[in-house]
Amino acid sequence: MAATTTEKKQLRIATRNCGFIDPENIDDYIALRGYEGLAKVLTMTPAEVVDLVKRSGLRGRGGAGFPTGIKWGIALGNKADQKYMVCNADEGDPGAFMDRAVLEGDPHSVVEAMAIGGYAIGATRGTVYIRAEYPLAIKRLKKAIDDARDYGLLGENIFGSGFDFDIELKYGAGAFVCGEETALIRSMEGKRGEPVTKPPFPAQSGYWEKPTIVNNVETFANIPAIIINGADWFSGIGTATSKGTKVFALAGKIQNVGLIEVPMGITLREVIFDIGGGCPDGKAFKAVQTGGPSGGALANKDLDVAIDYESLAACKSIMGSGGMVVMDEDDCMVSVAKFFLDFTMDETCGKCTPCRIGSKRLYEILDRITKGKGTRADLDHLKSLSEIIKDTALCGLGQTMPNPILSTMDTFADEYAAHIDNKKCPAHVCTALLTYTIDPAKCTGCGLCTRVCPVECISGTKKQPHTIDATRCIKCGACYDKCKFDSIIKQ
Amino acid sequence: MSTIRSLEDLKAKRQEILDRKAVAKGKTIINVSLATCSIAAGGKVAMEAMQDEVAKNGLTGVEFMQSGCMTYCYAEPTVEITLPGKTPVVFGGVDENRARELVTEYVMKGEPVEGIIPVNYERVVL
Ligand SMILES: Cc1cc2nc3c(=O)[nH]c(=O)nc-3n(C[C@H](O)[C@H](O)[C@H](O)COP(=O)(O)O)c2cc1C
Ligand code: SF4
Ligand code: SF4
Ligand code: SF4
Ligand code: FES
Numbered sequence: 001m002a003a004t005t006t007e008k009k010q011l012r013i014a015t016r017n018c019g020f021i022d023p024e025n026i027d028d029y030i031a032l033r034g035y036e037g038l039a040k041v042l043t044m045t046p047a048e049v050v051d052l053v054k055r056s057g058l059r060g061r062g063g064a065g066f067p068t069g070i071k072w073g074i075a076l077g078n079k080a081d082q083k084y085m086v087c088n089a090d091e092g093d094p095g096a097f098m099d100r101a102v103l104e105g106d107p108h109s110v111v112e113a114m115a116i117g118g119y120a121i122g123a124t125r126g127t128v129y130i131r132a133e134y135p136l137a138i139k140r141l142k143k144a145i146d147d148a149r150d151y152g153l154l155g156e157n158i159f160g161s162g163f164d165f166d167i168e169l170k171y172g173a174g175a176f177v178c179g180e181e182t183a184l185i186r187s188m189e190g191k192r193g194e195p196v197t198k199p200p201f202p203a204q205s206g207y208w209e210k211p212t213i214v215n216n217v218e219t220f221a222n223i224p225a226i227i228i229n230g231a232d233w234f235s236g237i238g239t240a241t242s243k244g245t246k247v248f249a250l251a252g253k254i255q256n257v258g259l260i261e262v263p264m265g266i267t268l269r270e271v272i273f274d275i276g277g278g279c280p281d282g283k284a285f286k287a288v289q290t291g292g293p294s295g296g297a298l299a300n301k302d303l304d305v306a307i308d309y310e311s312l313a314a315c316k317s318i319m320g321s322g323g324m325v326v327m328d329e330d331d332c333m334v335s336v337a338k339f340f341l342d343f344t345m346d347e348t349c350g351k352c353t354p355c356r357i358g359s360k361r362l363y364e365i366l367d368r369i370t371k372g373k374g375t376r377a378d379l380d381h382l383k384s385l386s387e388i389i390k391d392t393a394l395c396g397l398g399q400t401m402p403n404p405i406l407s408t409m410d411t412f413a414d415e416y417a418a419h420i421d422n423k424k425c426p427a428h429v430c431t432a433l434l435t436y437t438i439d440p441a442k443c444t445g446c447g448l449c450t451r452v453c454p455v456e457c458i459s460g461t462k463k464q465p466h467t468i469d470a471t472r473c474i475k476c477g478a479c480y481d482k483c484k485f486d487s488i489i490k491q
Numbered sequence: 492m493s494t495i496r497s498l499e500d501l502k503a504k505r506q507e508i509l510d511r512k513a514v515a516k517g518k519t520i521i522n523v524s525l526a527t528c529s530i531a532a533g534g535k536v537a538m539e540a541m542q543d544e545v546a547k548n549g550l551t552g553v554e555f556m557q558s559g560c561m562t563y564c565y566a567e568p569t570v571e572i573t574l575p576g577k578t579p580v581v582f583g584g585v586d587e588n589r590a591r592e593l594v595t596e597y598v599m600k601g602e603p604v605e606g607i608i609p610v611n612y613e614r615v616v617l
Contacts, residue, residue, distance in 0.1 A: 008610070008611055008612055008613050009611070009612075010611060010612030010613065011612065011613050011614075011615070012612050012613070012614040012615060013615045015560070015562065016614050016615045016616065016617070018558070018559045018560045018561070018562065019522075019524060019558045019559060019560055019561035019562065019571070020558060020614075021558060022556050022557055022558060023557075023558065023559050024557070027508045027511075030501070030504060030505050030508055031505060031508045031509055031512060032616065032617055033505070033617040035495075035501055036498070036501065036617075039497075039498040039501055040498075043498075097528070100526075100527065101526060101559060101560035101562075104526045104527060104559040104560060105526060105558065105559020105560045106559060134527075136526070136527050136530070137527075140559075151493075151494060151495050151504075152494035152495050152496060153495060159495070159496065159497055159498065159501075160496045160497050224617070225615055225617060228617050229615070229617065255565065256563075256565045257564045257565040258562050258563055258564035258565055259560055259562040259564065260562065260612075261562075261612070275611065
């Protein structure tokens with residue numbers, strides 16, 4: 001465990017109650033002024049509520065960062081006999097678990113916020129779309145909804161105001177694309193979870209073609225605090241364009257793995273070193289992937305960038321939903337790009353050709369490069385294909401799929417070059433490009449390596465330096481792991 | 492359950508809950524993080540060990556509660572203990588042995604036990 005600095009860098013708004021209340025006890029939530037925000041908005045007009053959220057500057061935390069108040073205002077302005085408030089709890093980004101933690105730690109804040117949003121836009125029905133792989137979050141959310149209903153905080157005539165609102169759950173099978181709002185709505189309707197073109201936006205025509213607001217879990221979790229503490233309080237935190245805080249899930253090569261919530265405008269350096277404790281085992285920090293498969297890798301040169309939507313975009317990455325995967329000197333950036341491509345290739349819904357076939361082609365090129373069979377022409381192909389896919393894919397999944405490639409090609413061009421021109425992987429990750437040799441000066445001839453080599457390609461007499469027959473070596477690394485004298489050189 | 496029909500009802504309810512909690516002020520509160528990852532790391536094992544130890548020693552005035560993510564995934568299982576009148580302290584890496592030690596050393600004697608996680612955030616309390 002790394003020491004933390006004395007200055008507290010974290011500020012918890014969305015996760016204010018996580019770890020402090022029993023999520024299965026509504027009284028714990030009420031003790032912390034739970035449902036007071038809902039009571040307060042019911043004394044205001046919907047337009048006043050929308051205005052308050054607009055003035056707070058809150059932007060959607062699900063990835064795109066669209067201003068929440070403006071979105072609510074569009075739905076409020078669209079007249080309809082029925083409107084819907086949807087909570088997006090699909091959370092498919094590799095390495096992200098912010099939404100799960102909020103739902104497991106403080107489900108009532110999301111329930112309350114959905115009712116507040118419902119009142120603001122004129123919806124009486126809410127749905128939480130949650131992936132079935134989150135059983136504990138589902139259990140706690142269900143209990144929260146039931147308990148709120150028992151107290152009369154959901155259902156008919158809430159706080160005697162005449163406002164009706166209730167929430168149901170719908171389960172997703174855990175397809176990444178179902179987190180995209182139009183696909184999510186189709187999935188809610190019992191159809192295949194495939195995206196459709198926008199416009200119309202869901203706020204105009206969504207679930208069953210009625211005005212529908214889809215918001216992320218963390219977006220909702222901020223709402224009760226904004227209602228109680230006011231728009232000025234919230235907009236006083238953060239940067240000019242990005243207000244409030246952001247929850248990140250630190251994962252990968254970082255000492256303090258876990259959830260953090262920080263004010264917008266904090267630097268990456270503070271997040272990774274002061275809060276995250278840097279990379280474990282004294283390894284050097286190399287990069288951090290923000291925004292999951294839709295984002296890009298930020299490197300040393302970006303460490304002093306203040307985190308907000310605009311500055312991350314300027315560094316060719318995105319805020320995304322908050323997964324932060326940290327990489328150290330032992331990670332190969334070509335392999336990292338390949339890892340994310342592998343993910344999107346599996347998760348494409350297949351509706352459009354650039355995404356379906358393009359992902360496969362991109363993957364093949366990356367695979368070739370990691371096997372030492374790449375050429376300079378492959379780099380040009382990667383770039384042009386990436387740009388075409390970005391321009392022609394229908395939904396955000398395809399449009400952002402090439403981002404990890406483009407960003408690593410840009411920042412780590414030398415690593416791509418080493419794989420292609422020198423047939424070497426500088427981080428010693430790409431198996432096909434490694435050679436194992438024995439340093440005769442260090443080898444004691446203990447013979448341990450000969451015993452573990454599965455293809456018996458190491459030879460030598462006892463107490464004499466051994467040698468590896470490179471033509472037969474399958475590069476399994478067993479000898480390297482076993483040698484007690486660091487005599488095996490991996491290059 | 493009684494229905495809450497107005498803001499006044501809600502405030503009355505809140506007062507009633509706060510009064511109830513004030514009575515618990517004289518008690519030791521053991522709060523175990525039981526989110527998915529904390530459970531996977533052994534949070535329930537820690538909870539059960541502490542419950543067992545509390546029972547074995549015939550302690551009264553100890554209350555258990557569960558909560559969600561305490562945000563210290565790297566140090567799970569985590570347990571927050573509030574001794575009467577003291578600031579809450581979070582302990583990390585609470586395996587079964589450490590759990591029992593927390594009861595016999597920290598809860599019973601107020602002795603310091605290793606593995607304290609410093610608070611590294613400010614939190615908005617509404
Ligand atoms: C491929 C893809 C996956 C997405 N997955 C999620 C998700 O898991 N959770 C989420 O809240 N938003 C996700 N989004 C963004 C949603 O489409 C939508 O913008 C968001 O839920 C709006 O809520 P917000 O304004 O509160 O951020 C995804 C978008 C795309 C293109
Ligand atoms: S871009 Fe990809 S995921 Fe999106 S609709 Fe097209 S095929 Fe489906
Ligand atoms: S295990 Fe290491 S020291 Fe022993 S023979 Fe092999 S290379 Fe030499
Ligand atoms: S890498 Fe594997 S195959 Fe190659 S010499 Fe070592 S043990 Fe044998
Ligand atoms: S989700 Fe792991 S303790 Fe938070």
